[in-house]
Amino acid sequence: MKTSLLKVLLAASLAVLASLFLPAASAQTAAKDKIAVVVSTLNNPWFVVLGETAKARAVELGYEATIFDSQNDTAKEAANFENIIAGGYQAILFNPTDANGSIASVLKAKAAGIPVFCIDREINATNAATSQMLSDSYSGCVKLGQYFVKTVGKEGEYAELLGIVGDNNTWNRSKGFHSVVDRYPGLKMVAQQSGEFDRAKGLEVMESILQAHPNIKAVFCGNDAMAMGAYQALVTANKADVVKVFGFDGADDVVKLIAEGKIAATGMQFPKLMARQAAEYADSYVKGKRDFAQKIPVPVELVTQQNVSKYGDYGKK
């Protein structure tokens, strides 16, 4: 009798112990759901912040997350999507390389049952991505254009460095800027060239513009990487004090130069906010939510010497 009671107690203890340890053990061995973060390029700090933030938020939410670099190449991007579809990922956080050229990849993922959440840049389709979180580049550049006229004046020559010509953001920014500046006939755009959103290319293009047009008063750049390149070219040419540089993105190095009075202004795009929101949307999708707005504009804020103290670390302090 005593032995059987001992056996029962032993069995009960083992059962309690097992109930305590087994769930933890099984959770450790179960494979985590996977989220892919596809970024147009990692050759630009702004996109690195975008990708790393999306990845970090996905990891916080309990996913295994991997960043794929498309190197500004739709073919490379398509190959990334093929690997992601074959790799059994649950969602894709996507920063497209081309508004039209990236649609096919998104449709492939959709056909494979993988939701795609676009970040910052859009694709020209409303039936492919699950949702698109887009910087309101146009409105941001309207504000930049107004500030440009206020600080440069209503007369003088200026240049524009465009981004990648196939990207909608390039034209949304350019059109927003010109919707204001073109109203002042005294402001003459003497050069408009693509710097492909790249710092080295921005430097190279700015050098050639300065040779052809030495009297420009300002340069409007479609992103901060090109603004940094343009500023570097101006420093080399001893013109940094006479030519005002306007960027767009809110990159940390440009925000610091605005605080030092070396760059006139930029538009803060909040990459961390967009990246985190995209990861949270993907998590909601995995958990069953299906009703997402197709396009969610994210406002851009003007950063100048007057308010630069409020900004930093790719957002508001």
Added chain:
Amino acid sequence: MRALRWISFMIVLAGLGWRFPLFHVVPLQQAVAEKKAATFDPTHFAGTFWTNRLLASLDKAVSATVLLPAIQSDPATAKKQFARSVGMGESYFYFVAGTGRVVSVSDDEIRLAVTATGTNADISLPAGPVFGNSLRDGTGLLNVSDYPNSQDFNDISAALNHLVETAVLPPLRTQAKVGVHIAFAGCAEVADESSDLKPLHVVPVMTRLTSNQ
């Protein structure tokens, strides 16, 4: 026999060519018209939207005599009750209508006091160039998700602003003298509550002189 085979082959080939032509010949005028029809025309869209939907929705605007005291009392409650937001931003819009007495006129703006005895400006109407998305986003009649290419959506803003500048502002500038009363309806964006609530910067869809004193 060989000739017969060739003839049969040519007949089959001709049949296939007729059924599945390698190219179509389209009159140049037709091709131009088709291309134009496929391209979004923001000016045409804005004109139709203005006439058929924007002007028809003015009765949906909140009265300035209701909105302004509500903002003065508690901006957060007024925002919750009357404002419209777009996307993830902090800025928001009011669609507002009312009548005010002109208290100042400059090259850039016309300021109105809505309260009967007030001398401070409650409303600012533009007198010069109009920028931004107040009219596109302020009424809730248009949704960015309906536009595959946001460039089209942005072009609508520019076209609506152009209509304000060409259809609304010229008579307003002529009529606006200090002391006269002007009826207005339009949208105001509030991006910074410290500067955009008093006065409200209204981009007007409609203005009308109601009294010369």
